[in-house]
Structures are given as structure tokens and as C-alpha cells.
Amino acid sequence: MSQQLDSSAIQQVKDLVLSGYHLDDVQGLACPTAILPENTVVASLEKFSLERFRFRGAMDTTSIDDFVRYSAGYAKPEEKARCFIDAENMRASSIFNIGTLDNPGHADNVSTIQLKKTAPFRALLAINGDRLNQKQIAEWLEDWSDFLTAFDANGETMSIAQAAQAVRRVNIKQVSESAHEDEDFSGKKSLMESVEASSKDVMPVAFEFKCVPYEGLTERRFSLRNSLLKSGEPMFVLRVVQLEAQEEAIANEFRDLLIEKFDGKPVETFIGNFKA
Structure with missing residues (x-):
């Protein structure tokens, strides 16, 4: 009496046949593996061992x-690590098992x-480029006074307390009555002087902000222009001078610092990114 096999039984037979067909290949692998009958999935048994098959x-x-x-601690003299420096994004990665063209590694052990x-x-x-009312700019100057130096229209230094007091006491009527040309420094000077003549306060036209931009890098000085807008209520704009050039210099410092620190160590440096 013959029996007909349903589709599920046929699939089970197929899975068993496929599992047995690849058994020799699996046994020859360096890392312990097994073939599971369901969809012929290859599964690693590493998690059941006392130790991992390799460090990553x-x-x-x-x-x-x-x-x-x-x-430097995980790099080997006979197999140097490769460090890829992405200075634009202030990021770098060291790969310890990248291998070679003849013997490529998995590239999954990284720092x-x-x-x-x-x-x-x-x-x-x-704060760069934002419109600030009198209260906002005064409070910002006071909050970061330890990092700031203020300058008047003649280039003379003034205290941050004086600068904060001056921007608080600006009167919009005084501002609207003064002449000013945006592209001319003398125009800015005449604008500030006209405000000073009425308010009796020396107005700050520029600042220097001194800080360490990123942890581990050196201190830098940033110049800021202070612009006073004439329309509506008194508004100020602080803008960093040549910010992009400063950011480029910071990125170059980061790159050069890593190259210097890896000098003499089994780590080769490259500018760019790497994907395995």
C-alpha cells in the first residue's frame, strides 16, 4: 500500500539531504559551525565555547x-594597524585586523x-550670526566673560562688565538717528560714537573669544564682529571672523597631532575613511 508524501514532509527530506550534502565543508572550517535543517542556515557555535574563536x-x-x-597597545609590529583620519569630521578609526591583499582580515576589530x-x-x-536683543547679548557676555575680551571703536580694550552695561543702555531712537554704512568700518565707528554721545557709554564693536575648541587640542583665539541693527528694537549680531578658516586649521591640528603621536608605533596613518 503506497503512501503519498505531503509538501511539508517533502521539505523536511530536502532539508536533511542539503544538510548532509554540505557536512564535509562545515567540518573543514576553522571556526566550529553547524548546518541547521530549517532553510539550511549556517550557525556558529562560538558562543557555546569557553573562549571566542578570535578577538574582535x-x-x-x-x-x-x-x-x-x-x-598602539593592540597593534603588532608584524601586522601594523591602519588608522584612517577624517579630519573634516574630527574623527579617526584604527583597524587592527585589516590584513593584506593576499591575506585579508575581517576588519571588525577597531578603535x-x-x-x-x-x-x-x-x-x-x-551665538554666531544670531540676532540678539539687549538682554540676550548682555547675559551672554556676562556668562562667558572669562573667555572674552572687548574692544571699542578705537581698538582699545574694555571690560566685559562695561560692554554688557553699554549694550543694555542702547536707545533705539539714538540708533535710528545715526548714519551708517555696512561695508565701511568708519561707518560702524560713527554709528557707535553717535550712540556713545547720547548714552555716555563706550560701545563694544569687536570681541576676542579665547578657548580650547575640542578636548585634547590647543587653545585658539576667535575674533567676533559686533553689529548693531538699526531697524526696530536694538538688535545685535555677533559673527566669528573667518570661521571656516579656523575650523580648517583645527582639523589640520587634529590630523597632525595623531600622525605625530603614532610616529614610531606600529600604526600607519592615512587621511580619509575606510569601509570593509
């Missing part, structure tokens, strides 16, 4: 010193650094 992992940090120490902006630098970038 991803270390993330914001510290340059820790990144260099970790990278990554992403530099973190300091609080003063974040405050500087947040």
Missing part, C-alpha cells in the same frame, strides 16, 4: 591619549575617536 570588538572614545594608547566640542566652543558656535 569596537572601542569608542573622545580622548586622544586613550585612543593612541589603545591603538574609534570622535572629538568632543568643549562647552565654550559650543556656546561660540551657537
